[in-house]
Amino acid sequence: MKSTDNIYNFLIKEHPDDKLTTQQIASSVGLSRGVVSSYLSQLYRENRLVKSGTRPVYWMVRREVTEFSKVIGYNGSLAKIIKQCTEAIIYPPKGFPLIITGPSGIGKSYLAKIIFEEAKRRTIINKDANFVVLNTADYANNPELLSSILFGFKKGAFTGADKDTPGLVDQANNGYLFLDEIHRLPTESQEKLFSLLDSGKFYPLGENKEAHKVNVRFIFATTEKLDNFMLKTFMRRVPMHIDLPAFRRRPFIERFELVFHAFRNEAKRTGRSIEVSLDQLNRLVRTDKPGNIGAMENDVQLICASGFENVDENECIFVGKPGEPTIFINANSSFEKTSYYSDLIKDQVIKLQKKTSNLLNRESSLDDLSLAVDQMLKATKLMVDEVLIKDLKIKVYKNLKEFLGERYGVDLNLDEEKVQQIASAFSLGELFNEDTVQLSKNELQKSFKKRYPRCFYLFRQFILHTFKRSIREMDLFCFPLMFQNKCVELESIHFTGILLAHGRNTATSIQSVVNNLCGNYIFEAFDMPIDVSIHDINEKVQHYLNQKGQSKDGIFVLFDMGSLNQMFKEIKHSSDDELLVINNLTTAMALDIGIRIQRGDSFKQITKAAQKFGDATGVQYYEGLSDRDNIIVSCMSGVGISEEIKKMMAESLSGKEQIITMDYKDLQHTLDTHEQDFFHKTNLVITTTNIETNLDISIINIYDIMEKPGYQELKRLLIEAGETPGNVDHLMESLLKFFSLEGIKDRLQFLNPDVVINEAQQITAKYQDYYQAEFEGKVRLNLYMHLSLMIERMLIRSHKDNEYTEIPLNNEQEKEFFSVSHAIFKGIEIKYNFKVDDYEISLMYQLLKSYI
Known part of the structure; x- marks a missing residue:
């Protein structure tokens, strides 16, 4: 379907008889004014819309001109009746009879004639077809005469019947027969008529052999109640009943x-x-x-x-x-629909508009504005439409309770007199023609919205829900009447709360519960189809924020499922307000947030509380991976290793950086699906394997730091992030110890890995100290593992027959190393009661000779 057709269908369905400005239509369909203007111009060129006015231009659906267009109220209070009349004309194969009821003088005969003319216009009957009228009341006291006039008679049927005479039914053949005051029709004639309605045949008076066959369309009319006078068998054959209202x-x-x-x-x-x-x-x-x-x-x-x-x-x-x-x-x-009526109240409207504008500029209360509206209503009291007000009063009361009350939890505390005033103001607005006077509706709207943003949003929603249209000029004067008792409480909420959930009524059901329990408009809610995109959701949220206005203290968005970060990013890029996004929405969660908003907790307090909702709930209140400088740790072997490394980093480093552990698959996905800005606080990624990415992020394989270049790079990055060299060295030792433990714990038979690794660290430190050397991480890792396993080997060998193998020493360097080694091992030899033989020392020499 083309976009122009969508606009046209919207107007046909929601505003078939209304004049609307381009901006009103644009606001209703959620498109820009420029785009809608081009669509409306296209529809006008296609002759589907009527254009009037200049500033502003008004658009209205072009209606087909029919005979019913002559009927006053054809597109107003009589619209349903006109539709019924049309159905009675066009229903195949020959339409169906209808009866028009109502008090005297309301236009029953006029409507019957219009029906006949419309049938001719549609060529359903011939242009020379007859419209035959009979008021049965004229013959109420002479049933036989009525029957002869209606059905005709044969020669000799009665005294004076000197020739065959056709009745009105024959005269109406292929046309219409209108029987007025049908309640005066005798029972015998009713029986004869319903036989005619059934078969299309009848017998004139005096004829009992050959029936007359006719094609007559019937319209009946009466001022009386049908059940009191008409046979049920007759009424069953008249399916359409139209009741015209009194003047x-x-x-x-x-x-x-x-x-x-x-x-x-x-x-x-x-x-x-x-x-x-x-x-x-x-x-x-x-x-x-x-x-x-x-x-x-x-x-x-x-x-x-x-x-x-x-x-x-x-x-x-x-x-x-x-x-x-x-x-x-x-x-x-010619009578323009509202021009004369508008003249009656134009002066009052202009006065009220100016007064309202002045009061708003002076920041007067809604009580003062309500008083001004009340004065206008008294001045226009003679022009009030009681019928319209009665209907509006029911509609206003119903939607105040069922819409504002049930959905938004708002009780406006309005008595019956105030609802009557609101209905009166709306009734004037229904009839006032804004073309007759230059009004500054947008200025008034802006003033109300700026001063009372939350109230005005509810007012806009109420108008849309109640009247299926956007706000009109006269509607604005109902605003102070509606909200004067509740504006302070409603405007006391400084946060914006939004609920988003998939399903027909999921979000709005939670909204209703929370708002009513809080007794205030806390949350707006949007029910979404299953296949909705993040972009579509954001458009809906942005439209709401634009309508409601920016919040003072922040925005809370609670949604049921989807990407937490994507949701945050989409909304945050369109708003400068503080933003908290929470997923896996539940009623309890929304209620907890709602209560905290209601009692005036700060954004920080609510955010802190939200982080305790449970592991299944995600919370984000910053843009990117984190709002703090951070280091990501991710090991292919599992989150357990990552958590151990995080623990070591927390113990060794200053705590300035947040250490974030991620599953390897999640890390790869995060790198692939986010842009550079997402990682603007990430200083380093530490992994146990090499990762390919196009992003400019420092990534270090933890095994690379065991060698000098890798360790120097790690040290440089951490010092740039604010760490001291000592902290980095301490971290390195912790890492070496950890990986050494990982390497030896399954190979040691009886020694405690945590104890023996400390011995290995001490021995290594003595070698570094003696030779004034700093061993690479890889060398130290090998030393820790070798020494730990060596100590257990020596213990096992000490309980067996010791056979020492002499190792020849080829130079002074080797002699010195063996001598130093015996001294270094002296402590553990005494402690564990064993002797480190020359073979073990020779292995140590092979590991360390590059440093000697």
């Missing part, structure tokens, strides 16, 4: 248009323009007489007749009292 039950704007239409008809009748006061229009709009629209039209005619008597020829007819605001209506006047 007083119609929306204010439709009543206003009906009154306007009545004055225009009188202007046509008299050939004069009519100047009518707005007060007179309001009184007529509030007509509540049994005759409904008919009674109102009679009143208009009498009023115009009274005015006509008092003017000269060709003068304008004046209706009302001098000095009152008026409008002019002539035979060619």
Whole structure:
């Protein structure tokens, strides 16, 4: 589906009869104004939209002009009825009969004629088809005469029947028969009619052999309750029941248009323009007489007749009292949906707008703003649409409770009078035409959002949920009425909390529980499809942050599954606020965070608490691998070796660097899937194997440090990171001891590796001291292992017959080495009661001769 079609379908579904600005549409669909503007222009060129206004431009779905377009309220309160009428016309093969009910004077006959005209327009019936009308009340006292008129009669059927005469049913063949006041139809005629509805055949009066076959579409009308007068067998054959509302039950704007239409008809009748006061229009709009629209039209005619008597020829007819605001209506006047009504309240709206802006600039309270709105509502009280208000009051109350209450945990503490005021303000907004006056809606929105960001976000969500549209100018005046009792508490939360979870209601269910238990709007929640991407999630989060505004103290994002680091990175790159991201979302976790936010804990306190949620939960509040300078340790042989090395580094080094252990596979994956910035705090990676990477990271194989170049590189990197040479040497000794232990523990038969390795270290240190040499790590490692195993060999040999092999000494250097060695080994010989023979010393010489 093309993007233009998506926009068009959105308008058809959500705003079929509304005028919307480009920005309103863009906000609703979540696209930029520029992109939406190009789509709307394309739809306009395709003749699918109507464009009006200049600054701003308004867009509206282009509707097909039908006969029903003549009906006032066809796209308003009567929209459902018009849809039913259309269905009755087009349903194959011949439509179906319908009955129109409602009080006298509401336009039942007019609607029946419109249905007939629409059927002709659609070529469902021929253009020369008949529309036959019968008011059955005219023959209520003469059933036989009614039957003969309706069904016709044969010659001789009764006295005076001197020829075959067709009835109205025959005349309506291939057209429509409209039977008004159907409740006056006798039982016999009802029985004959339902037989006709079933078979399309009937017998005229006096005929009992040959039935007449016709194709007639029926419309019935009555002012009475159907069950009291109509046979059930008859009503079962009339599937469509349409109930027209009384004039007083119609929306204010439709009543206003009906009154306007009545004055225009009188202007046509008299050939004069009519100047009518707005007060007179309001009184007529509030007509509540049994005759409904008919009674109102009679009143208009009498009023115009009274005015006509008092003017000269060709003068304008004046209706009302001098000095009152008026409008002019002539035979060619057209009624714009809200233009006249807007004129009634335009001055009040402008005054309130200016006053609201001034109060916001002076940082007045919402109580002062509410008082200003209340004054406007009193000034426009005569223009209130009670029918619309009644419906709006139910809708507002329902969504305050079910939406703001259940989802966001917000009870606005509004009594019935306040809800009535809110409904009244919304009713004015439903009818006010913003094209008639230059308004600074965006400025007011910005002011409210800046001063009350959390309240305004909830208000925006309430409008969207309740009315399926974006905020209008008049809506803004409902804001102080709604939030004056709750704004301080709502704005006391300085964090932004977001819940993200896959599934239809997972996140919003947790949100509802937590917000209600906390008694405040703590979290917003987004339910996501299973296949959603991190990028899509971030777009949703960013849209929320833009709507709500930046938080003062930080953002908490709790989500159910996915990459912790990716989520953090996506969101952090779009926000400068402090950010904590936690995965494996649970209700208990969200509640714990929510309670801490509610009671005013700091970001640092909440972050610290979050790190104790358990091993299954990941927490990130910094960008990259860590927020501290760090060294990564990863051994292919397993995390156990890595943890031992971490322990040695912690004991030997200063603690300035964080030591992070990682599984080898995880390290390789992390290096492959992240960019350089992720490791900006990583000083060094220590592994037990060589790793290939394109990143500029220092990686040292731990076995390389056993040789001089490797050790010097390690020493350089650690000193650059702030370590002292002594700390690095101590680390090296610990590493050598550890790897020596690893090498000998399975080869020693009875000696304790930890004890014997210390002996080996001491002996090695004496050789270094005597020869003033620093052995390479690899040499020391070999010495530690050799000496440890040698000590056990000597112990075993001391309990057997000793056979010493003399080793020839070829030069002074060798003689000196043997002499020194005997002195160095003297201590352990006494301690363990054995003698180190020349052969063992000769092996030591081979290991160390390069240093002698």
